[in-house]
Amino acid sequence: MFLPDRIGKILTERLGTLLLAERERWVLWLPVAVGVGISLYFAVSFEPPTWVGGAVLALCLGVAWLGRRVAPVWMMMAVMALVAGGFTVAQWRSAWVAAPVLERPSGKVTLSGLAAEVEPLAGGGQRVTLDHVSMPIDGPVPHRVRLRFKTDQPISVGAKVSVAAILTPPPQPSLPGAFDFARHAWFQGLGAVGTALGPPDIEMVEGGGGLNALRAAIGRRIMAVLPGAIGAVAQxxxxxxxxxxxxxxxxxxxxxxxxxxxxxxxxxxxxxxxxxxxxxxxxxxxxxxxxxxxxxxxxxxxxxxxxxxxxxxxxxxxxxxxxxxxxxxxxxxxxxxxxxxxxxxxxxxxxxxxxxxxxxxxxxxxxxxxxxxxxxxxxxxxxxxxxxxxxxxxxxxxxxxxxxxxxxxxxxxxxxxxxxxxxxxxxxxxxxxxxxxxxxxxxxxxxxxxxxxxxxxxxxxxxxxxxxxxxxxxxxxxxxxxxxxxxxxxxxxxxxLPVLPIEGLAIFTLGGLWLLLWRTRWRLWGLAVMAAGLSTFVLVRPPDIVVDSRGYSFGVRTGDGALLVNRGGRLVRESWDRRAGPLAAERWPKAGRSADGRLGCDALGCLYRAPAGPVALVQDEAGIEAACAAAVTVVAAVPLRQACRGPHTVIDRFDLWRRGAHALWLEPGRARIETVAGWQGDRPWAHRPHRRKKPEPTEPPAEAED
Structure with a gap:
C-alpha cells in the first residue's frame, strides 16, 4: 500500500472515530446545514427557477433512500438534502412575499391606505406604514407603503389615511456591500417609501388595527407618563x-x-x-x-x-x-x-x-x-x-x-x-x-x-x-x-472597526460553530479557522473614489487615508463612513485645492490627481471637453454619450442610473470598478430604473431614504 493511501486510511478512521464519539451532537448541525442552503440562495447572482431547489432536494432524498444501507452515502446525501432544503425554503419565501414595487419616483401623488403601523420619531413626526394602498399612477401600485409624516397629528392604527405624498422605490444600497434596504423592503412587502406633503385625512374604520393598534395605544400611554428619552426607552x-x-x-x-x-x-x-x-x-x-x-x-x-x-x-x-x-x-x-x-x-x-x-x-x-x-x-x-x-x-x-x-x-x-x-x-x-x-x-x-x-x-x-x-x-x-x-x-x-469581507465572516462562523457545537478536544480546531476568517480584514482595501447613483455625492481618498465627501444626506454619509471611511474633517473645496493638494475644483467640476492618473469629476455639461482631455478616468453626473473618447474609463449619468452607486479602485493603467447592480445581481429586489422614462434630474427628498 502506498504511503498516501495509508495516511488517508488512518485519517479517515480517525475522523470516523471522532464523529462517532460526538454522535449525540450531530443534531445540532441541522440548522447549520439549512443555513448553508439559505446562504447559497442569497449568494447567487441571479434568481434561479422556482423548481431548482425542490428538484435538488428530491434528488438528494432519492439517492439517500437508495443508499440507506451504506452509511457514508446516506449521511452525505442527508446533509445535502438539508442544504437543498434551506435553499428551497429561502426561494419559496422570496416568491411568497413578492409584491408590486414602484418603478420610478412618483412626483406628487394622492394615495390612501389603512394605517398598519405608527411609529413616533425622535425630534417630532412619525413613520406610518400603509396597507392596501391605492393611488392613480402608471405601472404597478404597491400594496404596502411607508411614509414619513412631519406632523404629530394622531393617526390610529387601523384608520384609513389619505394624503398627498412623494414616493420613491425602496432605495438601493449606497455602496456595493452596504446595507441593502431594497432587499429588506422586499421581504417586508414594502413597495415604496416617501414623505407626506401635508396633514392627512383620517377616517376611522371599525375593528381595525389588532395588535398593532394595541402596541400604538400602549406606546402613547407610556409616553404620556414618561416623556422624553426615558419614555422612549421604556416604550x-x-x-x-x-x-x-x-x-x-x-x-x-x-x-x-x-x-x-x-x-x-x-x-x-x-x-x-x-x-x-x-x-x-x-x-x-x-x-x-x-x-x-x-x-x-x-x-x-x-x-x-x-x-x-x-x-x-x-x-x-x-x-x-x-x-x-x-x-x-x-x-x-x-x-x-x-x-x-x-x-x-x-x-x-x-x-x-x-x-x-x-x-x-x-x-x-x-x-x-x-x-x-x-x-x-x-x-x-x-x-x-x-x-x-x-x-x-x-x-x-x-x-x-x-x-x-x-x-x-x-x-x-x-x-x-x-x-x-x-x-x-x-x-x-x-x-x-x-x-x-x-x-x-x-x-x-x-x-x-x-x-x-x-x-x-x-x-x-x-x-x-x-x-x-x-x-x-x-x-x-x-x-x-x-x-x-x-x-x-x-x-x-x-x-x-475595518471592513470584514463576507467570505471572512463565513469562515469565522464555521470555525465558531465547530468550537461551540462539539464537546471533545477537536473542537479547538475551530479557533484556527476563526483566526483565518478574521485575518481577511487585511485583504480589504477601501475604494479610492465613491459616487452615489445620481452623481450628486462624490467621495475621494485623501493623503492620510480619509474619505473627503462633497455633500449628501445623513444616511449616505453614515454608510460611506462605515464602508469606505473614515470621513475627512475638512470641507470639500468648491474652488481651490484640498489640504493634501490631490483635489482641485472649480465651477465646472474637479480633478483628482491620483498616482494612477488624474480623475475628472464632472457635474456640469460645460466641463465635459476639458475633463475628457485632462483625465484618464472620467466620472460625470451628466450624460456624456459619445463626447468623451480619450479616457480609459468613463462613467456617466446613465451608467450611474442603470448600475447604481460606483466604487473605484485606481490602479496603474486602469480603474477597477464595483457597482451596486453587479454586487446585487439579477434578483427580484434589485429593481433597475424603468428604461422608458429618463430619471428626474432633481434630488429626491432626503426623508425618502429613511
Missing amino acids: ALITGEVGAIPRDVLDAYRDSGLAHLLSISGLHMSLLAGLVFFVVRGGLALWPMVALSYPIKKWAAAFAILATFFYMLLAGAPVPAQRSFLMTGIVLLAVLLDRAALSMRLVAWAALVVLVIAPEALIGPSFQMSFAAVAALIAAYEAVNPRVTEWRTQHRGWHHQVGLYLFGVLFSSLVAGLATTVYGGFHFHRLAVWSVLANMVAVPLTGFLVMPFAVLALVLMPLGLEGLALAPMGWGVDAVNRVAVAVAAWPAAGQR
Missing part, C-alpha cells in the same frame, strides 16, 4: 418601538455596549417568564387545598408561556424575540411534560424554526448576534458548570451568593460580548470597548427594577393605573440611560 422595552429614542441616547447605548437592552430578546423574555412563573406559582401556593390537589407548577409554566407569547406579539415578533420565545417556551414545555430541556439542542431547534419561518433573518444582524451570544453562553456554561456547582455547594452564605451573581453577570457579559463583536463589527463597524463594565451595572438594574415594573404596568394598564408602575420603571430606565451616556463618554468607548 422600546415594552413594545419594541425604538424610533422615538433620541439619536444621542441611541448612540450612547451602542458605544457603551448596551444596545442589546433595547432589543426585546433573551434577557427580557426570561425575566418576564420567571416573574410570571414565580408569581403564579407563589400565589397558588398560598391556597393549601389548591397547592396539594393540583399541579400548580405546570399551571404556572402554562401561564408563563402565554405571557411570553403575548409579549413577543406585542413587540412585533422580531427575530430576537422569536428566538427567545422559542427557547423559553421549550424550557417551560419541559416543565409541563416533566422532562429536562437540553440547552444546546434547544438553541438548535429554535434556530431551525426561525430559519424555516423567516429564512431572510439569517443574513441580518439580529439573528447572527442573538444566536451567537446564546450559543456561546451555553457552551461556556457547559464548560464551567461543574466547578460552579461544586463551589455553590461548598459556599452557602449570602455574600457568596452575591459574589456568584456578580460573577455570572461579568462572565455572561464577557462571553456574549466576545461572541457578538465580530458580527457587530461586520454590520455596524463599531466596537464597544467598555461593554462588560456597563453591563455589570445596567443588567442588574434592568432585571431588578425596570422589567418587573414593566410587567406590572402592563397588568395595571386596563385599570388605568399604569402610572403607579411606570414611575419606578422610569427611575430604573433613567439610571440605565445615565450609565450608557457616562460609559459612552469614556476614552475610546466606541472604536471604529
